[in-house]
Amino acid sequence: MSSEPAKPQDFKKASSSQASTRSNTWLPFRLTRSGGALHLRIMWKNLLITLGVLLVLGWLSLAGAAYLFIKYKRDFAEIRYTQVLFLFVPSVYADYQVARGNYMIEQAKKLISEGDYGAAIGNLRVGVSKAPANREGRLLLAQFQLLTRRPDNAQTTLLAGINPNHVTDADTDYLKTVFTFLFQQQQDDAVIALTDQLLKGNKDATPTNRLIALAKATAAYYRGNYDLAEDVLETYNLNHMRDGVLLNARIAWERGQRELALATLRELSQQAPTDEEIYGQLVTYLRDAGLESELRQTSILRQLAYPDRPRPRIDLLYVYDKEKNNAQVQSTIDEIFRDFPKNSETLLALADFAANTGRPDLARRVFDHCKANNLNWEGAALMTVEAYVVAKDYRRALDTAQQLLTEHPDWGTPTRYASVFNGLRAIANYGLGDAVPAHGFLKNFLEQSNVRAENLVAVSNRLQSVGAKTEARDVLAHATKSDPLNQPALSSLIKLDIELGQTSDLAANMRKLLTMRKPSQALLRSAFDTLGSDRFLFAPDQAIVLDEIARYLTRNRDSLDGNSSS
Numbered sequence: 001m002s003s004e005p006a007k008p009q010d011f012k013k014a015s016s017s018q019a020s021t022r023s024n025t026w027l028p029f030r031l032t033r034s035g036g037a038l039h040l041r042i043m044w045k046n047l048l049i050t051l052g053v054l055l056v057l058g059w060l061s062l063a064g065a066a067y068l069f070i071k072y073k074r075d076f077a078e079i080r081y082t083q084v085l086f087l088f089v090p091s092v093y094a095d096y097q098v099a100r101g102n103y104m105i106e107q108a109k110k111l112i113s114e115g116d117y118g119a120a121i122g123n124l125r126v127g128v129s130k131a132p133a134n135r136e137g138r139l140l141l142a143q144f145q146l147l148t149r150r151p152d153n154a155q156t157t158l159l160a161g162i163n164p165n166h167v168t169d170a171d172t173d174y175l176k177t178v179f180t181f182l183f184q185q186q187q188d189d190a191v192i193a194l195t196d197q198l199l200k201g202n203k204d205a206t207p208t209n210r211l212i213a214l215a216k217a218t219a220a221y222y223r224g225n226y227d228l229a230e231d232v233l234e235t236y237n238l239n240h241m242r243d244g245v246l247l248n249a250r251i252a253w254e255r256g257q258r259e260l261a262l263a264t265l266r267e268l269s270q271q272a273p274t275d276e277e278i279y280g281q282l283v284t285y286l287r288d289a290g291l292e293s294e295l296r297q298t299s300i301l302r303q304l305a306y307p308d309r310p311r312p313r314i315d316l317l318y319v320y321d322k323e324k325n326n327a328q329v330q331s332t333i334d335e336i337f338r339d340f341p342k343n344s345e346t347l348l349a350l351a352d353f354a355a356n357t358g359r360p361d362l363a364r365r366v367f368d369h370c371k372a373n374n375l376n377w378e379g380a381a382l383m384t385v386e387a388y389v390v391a392k393d394y395r396r397a398l399d400t401a402q403q404l405l406t407e408h409p410d411w412g413t414p415t416r417y418a419s420v421f422n423g424l425r426a427i428a429n430y431g432l433g434d435a436v437p438a439h440g441f442l443k444n445f446l447e448q449s450n451v452r453a454e455n456l457v458a459v460s461n462r463l464q465s466v467g468a469k470t471e472a473r474d475v476l477a478h479a480t481k482s483d484p485l486n487q488p489a490l491s492s493l494i495k496l497d498i499e500l501g502q503t504s505d506l507a508a509n510m511r512k513l514l515t516m517r518k519p520s521q522a523l524l525r526s527a528f529d530t531l532g533s534d535r536f537l538f539a540p541d542q543a544i545v546l547d548e549i550a551r552y553l554t555r556n557r558d559s560l561d562g563n564s565s566s
Contacts, residue, residue, distance in 0.1 A: 101131025164197040191219035310346035355383040358391035394431040419448040431466040453483035503539040
């Protein structure tokens, strides 16, 4: 059988067929003809490969779009494309959330600097939730929560930043901040609970454990549990350290061991002669003990040793004033002007002395000196008005206040000194017997939302000095409402209620005082004796309150009889 030679076109067809076959090799589907019919054949291997390629390309595109959206629309400049690409990996997603949280906290700081506090607090909330280890953000959020009068939320926020199972030396600054906050809120029991969690019975006297132990001892001291405080100080060898010795001196003073407390402070002052807190505590105890001669000597010696420090001279001014030694008062004043002519803080303390002792001429001298030397003189101006009030020169007080407001109209705005002027003018008008304007100024004073409880207590004391006791009580009631933890305000309110025979809130306020730090033993005994009299026979819950006071006094019988009323 003969065969015909292949034609060139046949070779072309064969080559074309092979090329077509090769080009279709990776197609997921193939059409085949069988018996004159076309059939669709699925190439499963090719299909899976194609789907995989498309999925990868789609994910890359989607990740790219998400990356651009997050970076430019959400303003998250630190985002990385690889983070978005592998967000499905749990560890990568967790890192992204932390990075996002840190970024939002940074943005919140910028918003705060721009004054956009509403947006800042929103960023802080989300940022802290995403980056819980960011303590700077946590502290900022807690500050906002305090400003919005939610100390409970602030406490939760701060405590959540502590891991009781892992505390290192790197945590000490944050722990100090948390302890300070809790003490400010009088959350002494919370401090004890937290320190117990952190120490877990570990008695090693490491620096971190000593810090925690000192906080526990301080909390126990505030609650009058002196035995526990002393035990903690001894366990962690704090008895020979500055803070531990100072706390032991305070415990001794509260127990009534005044000589021991003073001896401890005298020795500690010699060991740390430059320590202002130790000197201040010693001066306070000497003044409370009536040891004016030693107080004078201590202040003079400190002045000689540290002539560049103004505190001893201010202390001497009060000593000389109490002794009515006007010559020494004047001499010391002249020395302060000579030695501290540019020290605004010292001059303000001198103006405060003038206000407290009713020396308007001195306050005016400080005011004029500060103004002439381009120092901060606004405080001295306000204290000049107060000095006239204390000196009972009420007409001059009102005239000076009006003059200052005329010269500086913005001082009468709520953001400046409206509360100060309203309070002082109310006192001056009550002193003059002009009840109508006095009531108006007092009403405006109480309507100010930015008045601190300490200032309210000071105004109440001044009102009592001019005989406006009912109005003084209203101010104290306002103070305890605006700052429920202010113990001096509550103690003063209870004293005044007893004096005025006001029983409506007495039981509730007395119960609240009993939950606070070391309430005055003298006040409790006075309240017990007064409430037990026939005058208060029908006071609400009289018997219950008397029983609670008696039980408290029994539990704390070792406390000092003359405890401070605050």
